[in-house]
Amino acid sequence: QKEVEQDPGPLSVPEGAIVSLNCTYSNSAFQYFMWYRQYSRKGPELLMYTYSSGNKEDGRFTAQVDKSSKYISLFIRDSQPSDSATYLCAMLIGYGQNFVFGPGTRLSVLP
Amino acid sequence: DSGVTQTPKHLITATGQRVTLRCSPRSGDLSVYWYQQSLDQGLQFLIHYYNGEERAKGNILERFSAQQFPDLHSELNLSSLELGDSALYFCASSERDRGDTIYFGEGSWLTVV
Numbered sequence: 001q002k003e004v005e006q007d008p009g010p011l012s013v014p015e016g017a018i019v020s021l022n023c024t025y026s027n028s029a030f031q032y033f034m035w036y037r038q039y040s041r042k043g044p045e046l047l048m049y050t051y052s053s054g055n056k057e058d059g060r061f062t063a064q065v066d067k068s069s070k071y072i073s074l075f076i077r078d079s080q081p082s083d084s085a086t087y088l089c090a091m092l093i094g095y096g097q098n099f100v101f102g103p104g105t106r107l108s109v110l111p
Numbered sequence: 112d113s114g115v116t117q118t119p120k121h122l123i124t125a126t127g128q129r130v131t132l133r134c135s136p137r138s139g140d141l142s143v144y145w146y147q148q149s150l151d152q153g154l155q156f157l158i159h160y161y162n163g164e165e166r167a168k169g170n171i172l173e174r175f176s177a178q179q180f181p182d183l184h185s186e187l188n189l190s191s192l193e194l195g196d197s198a199l200y201f202c203a204s205s206e207r208d209r210g211d212t213i214y215f216g217e218g219s220w221l222t223v224v
Contacts, residue, residue: 034212043113043201043215044154088154098144098167099213103153 003027006089006102015111019076023089023102026070030100032092033065035074037085038104044088048074079109114138115216117202123222129190132219136183136204142166143185144205144213145177149198160185192223 004025013019021035032051036044048063050056050072056063062075072091076083086104114137124130136143145157156169160179171177174192179185189196199220203213 036215041199041218041220043115043217045113046212046214049212098156098159098169100156101154 002103004089004091004100004102006105008103009106010108011105012108012110013079015079015081015109017079017109019079019083019107019109021074021076021087021089021105021107023072023091024070025072025091025100027093027100028067028070029093030067030091031094033063033072034090034092034099035061035063036088036090036101037083038088039085047087079107081109081111083107083109113214113216115202115204115214117200117216117219119219120217121220121222123224124192126192126194126223128192128223129188130192130221132187132189132200132202132221134185134187134202134204134216136185136202137214140204140206140214141183142205142207142213143179143183144203145171145185145187146201146203146215147198148201148218149195152198154201157187189221194223197221197223 035048038044053067060077064073088104089102116135141162143160146154157171159167177187199218201218203215205213
């Protein structure tokens with residue numbers, strides 16, 4: 001079992017839809033959770049950063065962490081064609097540890 | 112623009128050769144990370160340096176090595192290159208050596224022919 005899993009997609013949605021992207025993980029020690037957006041062959045760009053369980057909202061993006069289920073989600077409201085990219089979840093145990101990335105989900109928002 | 116600078120952006124070289132990829136972290140960042148991303152593969156952690164010292168190694172081949180210099184820039188050296196080493200190599204940086212976010216450069220695209 002991989003440490004962090006994501007549905008690879010591709011996930012295709014119409015413009016304006018609500019998108020739900022998910023990651024599951026196996027290590028209950030993870031405390032920091034991040035979502036990165038990566039356009040084709042570009043550097044990943046940090047979207048959201050959360051610590052422990054709960055929700056965090058930033059504009060059209062909401063990150064949700066459920067540590068009891070070892071499950072994190074990223075919701076995108078009013079999706080736009082410019083949101084078409086690969087979304088990577090990443091997580092971290094803490095001090096001196098290294099980030100573990102999920103394999104990414106490819107999202108395509110159709111105009 | 113994340114503030115992390117990587118050179119070269121693209122590189123084509125032959126099998127058996129050696130290349131050096133360079134990374135300048137964001138101003139003030141002390142940590143540098145190197146990742147490899149092959150076609151349709153996730154980000155594979157290679158190595159982490161903090162203020163000149165190696166902090167962690169991931170799945171880095173013995174043919175690969177890295178260092179971080181006193182001015183905090185880092186170099187990733189890839190030797191005896193094989194076709195399978197063709198990938199995007201990303202450098203990322205963070206301010207500290209703990210639970211911080213990391214910021215990625217635009218990557219160096221290596222093609223081995």
